[in-house]
Amino acid sequence: NAGVTQTPKFQVLKTGQSMTLQCAQDMNHNSMYWYRQDPGMGLRLIYYSASEGTTDKGEVPNGYNVSRLNKREFSLRLESAAPSQTSVYFCASSLAGVRTDTQYFGPGTRLTVL
Amino acid sequence: SQQGEEDPQALSIQEGENATMNCSYKTSINNLQWYRQNSGRGLVHLILIRSNEREKHSGRLRVTLDTSKKSSSLLITASRAADTASYFCATERGSGYSTLTFGKGTMLLVSP
Numbered sequence: 008n009a010g011v012t013q014t015p016k017f018q019v020l021k022t023g024q025s026m027t028l029q030c031a032q033d034m035n036h037n038s039m040y041w042y043r044q045d046p047g048m049g050l051r052l053i054y055y056s057a058s059e060g061t062t063d064k065g066e067v068p069n070g071y072n073v074s075r076l077n078k079r080e081f082s083l084r085l086e087s088a089a090p091s092q093t094s095v096y097f098c099a100s101s102l103a104g105v106r107t108d109t110q111y112f113g114p115g116t117r118l119t120v121l
Numbered sequence: 122s123q124q125g126e127e128d129p130q131a132l133s134i135q136e137g138e139n140a141t142m143n144c145s146y147k148t149s150i151n152n153l154q155w156y157r158q159n160s161g162r163g164l165v166h167l168i169l170i171r172s173n174e175r176e177k178h179s180g181r182l183r184v185t186l187d188t189s190k191k192s193s194s195l196l197i198t199a200s201r202a203a204d205t206a207s208y209f210c211a212t213e214r215g216s217g218y219s220t221l222t223f224g225k226g227t228m229l230l231v232s233p
Contacts, residue, residue, distance in 0.1 A: 107171070
């Protein structure tokens with residue numbers, strides 16, 4: 008039972024390049040989330056998917072797109088990377104997105120945009 | 122915008138001492154959670170307290186919630202070096218689908 012996995016672990020991009028961050032969970036969770044973590048800023052929600060087939064914007068969605076490929080997988084795409092998107096990206100999942108849910112986090116992807 | 126704000130930003134103590142971290146928030150919440158993050162790792166859930174609860178315990182952790190002051194505290198008793206990590210509070214509010222809003226965290230260093 009791997010929990011939440013993310014690939015890649017590290018990535019360096021040049022400004023304007025595109026890439027997709029992959030996330031998968033094996034806990035049969037319905038809800039999945041993408042966060043970014045910047046020094047001194049805590050975690051900020053980029054996008055979330057309440058259930059398979061739905062996605063919604065979070066606090067900081069600009070410059071990102073997401074795809075809920077199936078119940079297990081939720082990807083985050085940067086179409087044209089900018090230095091401001093240098094951050095650590097975390098994927099998380101929860102059982103049903105109800106109020107008492109806890110979230111389970113992946114190990115993170117460290118992205119540098121030059 | 123950040124809903125929860127932890128205080129202090131950093132805390133350094135000796136093994137065996139107690140560590141107290143505080144979280145303040147701005148608007149009414151449904152529940153509040155605390156998470157731990159070891160350096161370079163993902164967050165791990167510690168404890169959840171509902172808005173109608175005042176105190177909750179889990180092992181060496183004690184969480185209090187004062188909705189009138191819009192604040193919560195996390196107490197770790199008899200700290201160990203392995204407790205060294207960042208601790209985040211996360212608030213859940215609203216009437217629809219649930220999302221969490223995280224604070225900026227408290228960095229705790231426990232020295233042997």
